[in-house]
Amino acid sequence: MHLELVDSLDGVIRAKGELVASLPPGGTAIVPAEFPVERKDLEVVRLGAPDAQVADERTVVGGVSFNFTAGHQAENAAAALAALDALGLPRPERVDVDFSRWRGEEHELPGGGLLINDAYNANPVSMRAALNYLAGRAEGRRRVAILGDMAELGRTAPGYHREVGEAAAAAGVEQLLAVGELARGYVDGAGGVPALWVPNVHEALRVLDEVVRPGDAVLVKGSRAMGLEAVAEALAAVTH
Numbered sequence: 001m002h003l004e005l006v007d008s009l010d011g012v013i014r015a016k017g018e019l020v021a022s023l024p025p026g027g028t029a030i031v032p033a034e035f036p037v038e039r040k041d042l043e044v045v046r047l048g049a050p051d052a053q054v055a056d057e058r059t060v061v062g063g064v065s066f067n068f069t070a071g072h073q074a075e076n077a078a079a080a081l082a083a084l085d086a087l088g089l090p091r092p093e094r095v096d097v098d099f100s101r102w103r104g105e106e107h108e109l110p111g112g113g114l115l116i117n118d119a120y121n122a123n124p125v126s127m128r129a130a131l132n133y134l135a136g137r138a139e140g141r142r143r144v145a146i147l148g149d150m151a152e153l154g155r156t157a158p159g160y161h162r163e164v165g166e167a168a169a170a171a172g173v174e175q176l177l178a179v180g181e182l183a184r185g186y187v188d189g190a191g192g193v194p195a196l197w198v199p200n201v202h203e204a205l206r207v208l209d210e211v212v213r214p215g216d217a218v219l220v221k222g223s224r225a226m227g228l229e230a231v232a233e234a235l236a237a238v239t240h
Helices: 009-021 071-087 124-138 156-169 184-190 201-211 227-236
Strands: 028-032 043-047 054-055 058-061 064-066 107-110 113-118 143-150 175-179 195-198 215-219
Touching: 028 071, 043 071, 043 201, 058 071, 064 071, 071 124, 107 227, 113 124, 113 227, 124 143, 124 156, 124 215, 143 156, 143 201, 156 175, 156 184, 175 184, 175 201, 184 195, 195 201, 201 227
Parallel strands: 028 043, 113 215, 143 175, 143 215, 175 195
Antiparallel strands: 054 058, 058 064, 107 113
């Protein structure tokens, strides 16, 4: 979701609405639950929170087994299955997807800790989803979020960074490391959450020992331009 060219979430809705407007009569629009569709000559499929069960490193959505555990991917899977249904195609029993690197990768950390490396990209929606996933996977571990700037949000960027900081606090984050100029907003939004701000990845690497303890559950996430995979790789390289 890049807001820089469309200015706001309302701009995103208008842009996506152009796709719905281009459908021929009798077509099918697969949209989020609250997405406005005024046309009466379309079949509208609205996607709510999918019923997903996770076991043995796989997630079952709509009776189909997928090779991921990241909760936000279940929504993407539900949308893909809805597209199959709309096309009259059968649902497979199993789907194995090759994800690109740094998208929800999980690694063991010392002391029973867990690293969630989601450093490939970030926007306000995926940030909230990743923070909620951290909360679900923490399982009693201390929750640490290392969050970098979200790029391409235009004039709305400061507000969205504050909102993500609020989401971090709501997700029970117990230690926050904010990386980048815009990331100051995470600290402001997170309120009383213990937080540290640094301007870049180089400085983040210098303070990791102050932020992460053995046994922590750690989320690393930021926009591609931030290069936070270097932080995740440094954490994964620690063996004791």
